[in-house]
Amino acid sequence: VKKGGGTEVGVAVDPVTIDSIAKFGTSREVAGRVIGVERKKDGVTGARLVGVSEDERGGSMYYTIEYESKSSRGDKHFIACVTIADKKLFAMTAQAKIANFEEAEADLRAIVASFLVTPPK
Numbered sequence: 395v396k397k398g399g400g401t402e403v404g405v406a407v408d409p410v411t412i413d414s415i416a417k418f419g420t421s422r423e424v425a426g427r428v429i430g431v432e433r434k435k436d437g438v439t440g441a442r443l444v445g446v447s448e449d450e451r452g453g454s455m456y457y458t459i460e461y462e463s464k465s466s467r468g469d470k471h472f473i474a475c476v477t478i479a480d481k482k483l484f485a486m487t488a489q490a491k492i493a494n495f496e497e498a499e500a501d502l503r504a505i506v507a508s509f510l511v512t513p514p515k
Contacts, residue, residue: 400491421448421457437466471495
């Protein structure tokens with residue numbers, strides 16, 4: 395990913411009381427919650443869902459949620475991948491400014507596709 399251009403990748407981990415992403419909802423339901431949270435953020439004037447998918451990796455279900463957000467801090471394209479393992483919600487989010495997304499897209503998709511959580515044994 396080219397430095398600058400508003401591209402970022404990060405991982406957040408939060409404790410939850412459930413042990414699978416499916417218990418949180420379908421991929422569409424979870425995507426709806428993500429868009430709802432995004433719309434409530436300070437400065438956000440709009441958010442729209444671009445796409446949703448789910449796949450199994452290493453025996454766990456992963457949801458990938460792609461969306462765009464327009465805000466006073468800039469217009470951004472996000473690709474988020476979420477799963478639950480060991481009663482923790484793991485979320486990797488890759489983002490780029492919408493104007494630069496096409497240039498960064500292949501790298502961001504490859505990074506998100508490589509996301510795999512290995513719970514402790």
